[in-house]
Structures are given as C-alpha cells and as structure tokens.
Amino acid sequence: MPALVAIDATGGPNFVTALRRAWDAGDAVLPVDPRLPPAGRQRLLDALGAGLPVRDGDAVVVATSGTTGDPKGVVLTHDAVRASADATSERIGVDPSTDRWLACLPLSHVGGLSVVMRALLTTTPLTILPAFDADEVTVAAEDGATLVSLVPTALRRIDPSVFRLIVLGGAAPPRALPPNVVTTYGLTETGSGVVYDGRPLSGVDVTVRDGEILVRGPMLLRCYRTVVRGDVREVDPRREGGWLATGDAGSVARDGTVRIEGRLSDLIVTGGENVWPAPVEDLLRTHPSVADVAVAGRDDPEWGQRVVAYVVPTAGGDAPALDDLRSLVKGSLPGFCAPKELVLVDTLPRTSIGKVRRGALG
Numbered sequence: 001m002p003a004l005v006a007i008d009a010t011g012g013p014n015f016v017t018a019l020r021r022a023w024d025a026g027d028a029v030l031p032v033d034p035r036l037p038p039a040g041r042q043r044l045l046d047a048l049g050a051g052l053p054v055r056d057g058d059a060v061v062v063a064t065s066g067t068t069g070d071p072k073g074v075v076l077t078h079d080a081v082r083a084s085a086d087a088t089s090e091r092i093g094v095d096p097s098t099d100r101w102l103a104c105l106p107l108s109h110v111g112g113l114s115v116v117m118r119a120l121l122t123t124t125p126l127t128i129l130p131a132f133d134a135d136e137v138t139v140a141a142e143d144g145a146t147l148v149s150l151v152p153t154a155l156r157r158i159d160p161s162v163f164r165l166i167v168l169g170g171a172a173p174p175r176a177l178p179p180n181v182v183t184t185y186g187l188t189e190t191g192s193g194v195v196y197d198g199r200p201l202s203g204v205d206v207t208v209r210d211g212e213i214l215v216r217g218p219m220l221l222r223c224y225r226t227v228v229r230g231d232v233r234e235v236d237p238r239r240e241g242g243w244l245a246t247g248d249a250g251s252v253a254r255d256g257t258v259r260i261e262g263r264l265s266d267l268i269v270t271g272g273e274n275v276w277p278a279p280v281e282d283l284l285r286t287h288p289s290v291a292d293v294a295v296a297g298r299d300d301p302e303w304g305q306r307v308v309a310y311v312v313p314t315a316g317g318d319a320p321a322l323d324d325l326r327s328l329v330k331g332s333l334p335g336f337c338a339p340k341e342l343v344l345v346d347t348l349p350r351t352s353i354g355k356v357r358r359g360a361l362g
Helices: 013-024 038-048 078-092 110-121 134-142 277-284 322-330
Strands: 004-008 028-032 058-063 073-077 101-103 126-128 147-150 165-168 181-187 192-196 205-209 212-216 223-228 231-235 244-252 258-263 268-270 273-275 290-300 304-313 341-344
Touching (some): 013 110, 013 126, 028 038, 058 078, 078 110, 268 304
Parallel strands (some): 004 028, 101 126
Antiparallel strands (some): 205 212, 223 231, 290 304
16 A cells, blocks of 8 residues: 655755655655754654555645644645646746756755656756755756746845746745746645746636635645544545635736735735735835845734834844835835834744745744
C-alpha cells in the first residue's frame, strides 16, 4: 500500500533522487523544511501522518503554515501536478532543448517544489540551489539557467536581466517590473500559480462571489490531510462545481483579466473606508529613509481601525517622520489610506518565502 514518505527538503540532487525513488515506488512525498527544530519536525510528521497510507495517485503532501494552528497538508495528485506543469510550461513557452530551470526557493513550499516537479515532468534541465543566494543565482544563470521562480524580496537582490524569464509570486509584486518578469497568483492548494499576468492558465476558471476569488481547474488539490488520534482525516474544501474559495479579494473584468486586491483578512476598514496594504506599502518604499515596510490595521476607538506603518529605517540614516510618510501617500492615494501611526522596527516578520506575517506585527 502506498504511504506518505517524508523527505528532507534540502535543495540539491539528493532531493530529486529521493523524490523519484518515492514516486517510482508509488508513494507520496512530504517535503520537510530542514530548518525546523526537532520538536517542530516531529509535530509536522505526526500531524500529517508520515508513514501512514495515501491514496493511489497521490504525488505530494505540502504543509501549510503551522504558525497559527496545527499543520495541515495539501494533497496534490500526479494528475494535478502534471496539469500544472503542462499549463505553466505552455503559457511561458518552455523549450526543454534550450531552457533550464533554476530552483532556489524552499522546496518545502509549493513555490520551490513546483519548479522541481515541473522540470522533471517536462524533461527540462534543472539546477537546484540549497537556498537563495544572490551571487549563486547569478552564477547559475551564467552556467545556463534561463528560467527561475522568485519572490519579490529575492528579485530585488539580483540583476533580472541574466534570465530569459522570471516567474514572480508569493507576495504582492512591486509596481515597476522588468520586461522579463511574469507575475503569478496561486496557492498551495492550486499547486503553484494559476493566473499569469492577470490571465488564467489554460483549463483554469476564475470567478468572484461576494468579493472573494474562487478558482477551479485540474491542478487543484484533492483534499486536506490531517491526522487525529492516529487516524488520517481527509477533507475536500472545494464547493459544488469544483470551486475553491481562496480567501483573497479581487475582481474579474469582462475580458477575463483577474485583479487580486489581497487577503480578505488583511483589509483595513478605517472610518468605513477600505484600505489595502499593498498600494500603501509600494508608495512608502519609495521614501529614501524606508528600507522595508509593512502596513496593517490596529483597533481604534474612533475609526474602528487605524492604518499603521511598520518601517525598517535605512541603515545609517535618519528615521522617517510620520508626517512625511503621510504626505507621500496622500500624493497618490486618498487621505484615509495614509498611516496614522508609525512604528519603527529592526526587521519585519516574514515567512521563509518572504510573505509578511501581519498577525505577528505588534
């Protein structure tokens, strides 16, 4: 009977060998973040049922974030992984005879893992780095890598022109992008990006209900997997018709273009007005005294919530003033979007792929 095999997700050829071996045996793979401490690793293995049976056809179980609750596994089948690989490769015109993928994001997350699986299934050459390192990424490009998947924080640290094409996801993209960057939208539950530069991939449907983005397609998860008192529990989160509620707000234009506003839980409602963090953050990053920034809402007795800017000042410079930041935002956005409070911090809490953990902000 096929089982769930845990593999240390350290980047390199050993991971590919272990993945192939498990698949050849009919098993599914749980990539485990090597940075987890022993207690966290054991918690993950117990919660997702490493060593316990899986259904025939299951390919991988990818852990969702366990920082705010018990870990939960997203089960992707071989058919789903193949559908994702084919649709993404078709959209960006991958040619296995001339292209080479570079995998440099964590393999325990779908953003990094999907690059490896896509390369294997399309027989496209692959280079894997143990972790993102700007210098090593440049060397890999000089050695023939033409395609790479990155997150915005990584993109800012390299010369993007060294690649034929960069697939960007994981967080809201910056306003200004090089011409060889393709922005993507997707979830662990969708097996990687399913919307490229605002257009759904072939076979993917996107709609909006009550302001929330819903998606469906052949690359979606089969179910969520957890273990309760030693028993594997599987829950299919898809609604009638195969639709998956994403938890993201957005819209779909008449021509099919998809616009993502952000996580519904990130929306700030201040004085009855809606404020999305990303546009405010983009403006604040242009201030010379701002090295990094995150925007979130805090409870406010008068406004319901107030907009708060958590700013990492540039090294060696003066900290920005709240009035200056407010003026900067008001120059492009309505006044209610301007931060009412400034909090200076040394670093921002981020996930391993660069997403700001807004719930961990003060």
